Amino acid sequence: MKNYYFILHILLYLSVLNISCSRESSHSFSKKVRNDGVEICVNKKTPLYDTPIYDIRETLSLGGESHVPKLYQSYNFFVDNDGCLYFTDEKRVKKFDSEGNFLFLIGDRGDGPGEIKNPRLITIIDNILFVGESSWRGNRKYELFKLDGKFIRRMYAPTIKMKLING
Secondary structure: OHHHHHHHHHHHHHHHHHHHHHOOOOOOOEEEEEEOOEEEEEEOOOOOOOOOOOOOOOOOOOOOOOOOOOOOOOOEEEEOOOOOEEEEOOOOEEEEOOOOOEEEEEOEEOOOOOEEOOEEEEEEEOOEEEEEEEOOOOOEEEEEEEOOOOEEEEEEEOOOOOOOOOO
8 A cells, every 4th residue: 555655646746747847837037048059048027126236257267278187076175375276176186376277286096105086185284285085984094295296195094983872
């Protein structure tokens, strides 16, 4: 009997979803327009204010050149005293200057000295770049680099094991 109700709920959900997605609502606030093959959503309503509230402008663009490695799921970033940006992603650390120009990669992918598998944390202390990894096993590994990207050494943070106590 439970399976019957479960299947009935799924069918009802799918039919409602199909109906709501298949027709455009008359209460829609925007309309879709094609311009040179690009679909654009245009606001059908009269603007609430005569002048724009926000003036959005690009102030920094990172690595527009084709040779710049892309950022993959960037997890963290840090800005040093010179305005250089350091980004961690799922692969390694990427350094950009204060104008957004790509400078170089820091660390290779792997387990060896100076190699990084899952960089998550990044900070600079006394002109030393700390790149922290975390793994599902709980070990916390830090690769230390000079700001020019040269590897210094590896450190491990102590792992704290916690025991849950039932009340």
